Amino acid sequence: MGEFKGRVTISGMITHETPLSDLCGAVRFVAPDPFSSIHGLTVGQEISFLAEDENGAREALESMGIAHLWDRETTKLSGGQQVRLVLAGALACSANVLLLDSPMQELDPEGRVAFIDALGILRQKRACTVVVADPFWSELKDYADRVLVLDGGKLTADLLPQDFFGARTHLAACNLLPYTGEFADREPGEAVALMKGVHVVLGGREILHGIDFALRSGELVAIMGPNGSGKTTAMLTLAGAIAPARGEVSRAGRAGFVFQNPYLQTATMTVGEELAFGPKILQWPQEEIEGFVGSGLAWTGLDPAACPLDLHPAQVRLLATASSNVHVSALVLDEPTIGLDTEGVHKVMDLVGVLLQEGKAVAIITHDEQIASVANRLVVINDGQVSYDGPPPGRS
CATH class of the missing domain: 3.40.50.300 (P-loop containing nucleotide triphosphate hydrolases)
Known part of the structure; x- marks a missing residue:
């Protein structure tokens, strides 16, 4: 068992004093393992759990490029398609706080663009707070309003994007520099x-x-x-x-x-x-x-x-x-x-x-x-x- 101290407030609700059913309507968390968040037997069934109506459900799937998979069994989706479905669910729900842990890590480049575009449309439609932790920071840097740095379980910095991404020292300290290794060319064998x-x-x-x-x-x-x-x-x-x-x-x-x-x-x-x-x-x-x-x-x-x-x-x-x-x-x-x-x-x-x-x-x-x-x-x-x-x- 863990130990909790302090206070967490979401949309005016103190989390440890508020029924889980009320919190679920206010905040949506997307875990790094997408399949653990999927409960429907088909794509259409899964998205319908979260959207207000079928039009909203289909619109969310369309934003992530998987509207054609409405009848597909969720167990037969690829890893990237599972991520797109979970993200579509986050976009379709009525929560005004979205907590997304590595949402783009299994998306192809087209999927990452679709996700960021969909987030922009969502924020235009309703006031919501989006917190993203993701190694694909280069795709996010032009859209973020703030960058929070955590180290050893503590908040160590709260910066504007241009101050964080413009300093190589910050990227190095957070282990976010791109991979620059290389392998010597060699003639392959049999x-x-x-x-x-x-x-x-x-x-x-x-x-x-x-x-x-x-x-x-x-x-x-x-x-x-x-x-x-x-x-x-x-x-x-x-x-x-x-x-x-x-x-x-x-x-x-x-x-x-x-x-x-x-x-x-x-x-x-x-x-x-x-x-x-x-x-x-x-x-x-x-x-x-x-x-x-x-x-x-x-x-x-x-x-x-x-x-x-x-x-x-x-x-x-x-x-x-x-x-x-x-x-x-x-x-x-x-x-x-x-x-x-x-x-x-x-x-x-x-x-x-x-x-x-x-x-x-x-x-x-x-x-x-x-x-x-x-x-x-x-x-x-x-x-x-x-x-x-x-x-x-x-x-x-």
Whole structure:
């Protein structure tokens, strides 16, 4: 149990003295894990819980570019589509205080623009307060009225946007400087995972339409594309988690996969047990298991006795990444840097560098252009097909 001191007031209501039902009408919180906020069976049902009427519900979905998904089951949405739905719900509700924790971290560039535009329209329609904590600060800097800086659980600064974003020292202190690392160009080796003419059908709907893709040893490939385009489905198929309806998939060795939602692959109750889980399943010698766990703890900086369910999503993502590197020839990371500050991003990319030096192949699904720019190769998937396969912009 936690301890609370002081007073929190929202719209004139003292939170610890006000019924939760009254607070819910005044404030809306969006958590970093979008699916934990979704309760409806379909998109239309979910948004109807929050909007005043169907017109308002459809208008909110339209603002986030997912009006065409009204009848889609929420369990069949991509991660980015789930975020768009949750944000549409926040825009549709009558709350005059919106608290949004990393709302843009799983959105493609088009989705981030749509979200910011929708916020602007919302603020024109009604007086409301919006508080956003998000690593995509560059998209927000021209729209914010104030910047609050928290450090060690304390408010350390309350600045105008031009004063905060105009000073590199503030960005550095908050671990918000963009990733600037790079990987040396190297000639990739043999293909360790290969898809030829792959079609995937899920729930009676064809998701992939004849994908051809190769992942080679020592190669870093960035996978990009709009929300719902089939990126995750393609990589899950490559890793062997989804069987294709048609086409061929082959792998030389084991392929690891770190999910966009890392909680989906935690299987134990402590960090130490989680790191040891894979090696134990593979029946490693005890000495090797202990070495693997020790390396994972040193890299993540986590307490071995901590429960994964009690950790921040960014910490669980680091844990899942460390746990998945179990004698693999290829590792797929689905949005590995979302929710991470600069230090966390460097930590993930440093591990990627080590894997590449070991001759392993790494594929990163991302919406972060800066991360994609350091890859050896960029693959863009759009509407279930590869629309581009070549060097990232600026690299020959």
